[in-house]
Amino acid sequence: MIEYIIALITGITTSYLYSSIEPFLQKRKKQETIEDRIRKLTSSMDEAAKLIGQIESEINKRSMLAEKLNNDIEYYEKLKNINANEVEAIAQVLRSELYMEGKRSFWKGVSVNFIFFLLGVFASYLITKFA
Helix, strand or coil, X not given: CHXXXXXHHHHHHHHHXXXXXXXXXXXXXXXXXXXXXXXXXXXXXXXXXHHHHHHHHHHXXXXXXXXXXXXHHHHHHHHHCCXXXXXXXXXXXXXXHHHXXXXXXXXHHHHHHHHHHHHHHHHHHHHHHHC
16 A cells, blocks of 8 residues: 555656646747757748839839829810810811811711722623623
C-alpha cells in the first residue's frame, strides 16, 4: 500500500513539475531567431514595395484621366465660345461638301446601274441566240 502512495505522490509531483516547467519550454521553442525576424521583415518589405507600385500605377492612370478630362473641358469651352458668324461659316462649308458628295454619289450610282443594264442586255442577247 505504501508503494502505491509513493507511486501516487511521485506521479502527482512529476505532473506538477512538468506543468510548471512546460510554459518555459514552450517559450524557448517559440522564440524567433534573428534570421526568422529578418525573413519576416524582408517579406513585409517586398509586399509593401508591390503595394506601392500598384498605388503608383493607379495614381498615374487617374492623373492621365484627369488630364484627358481637362483637355476635353478646354475643347468644349472653345466650341461653346464660337459665335454665330463662325457657326454659319462652318455650316456653309459642310453644306457645300454634302452637296458635292451628293452629286458624286448620284453619278456613281448612274454609272453602276448603266453597267448592269449593259450586262443585262448582253446576257439577254446570248440567251436568245444560243437557246
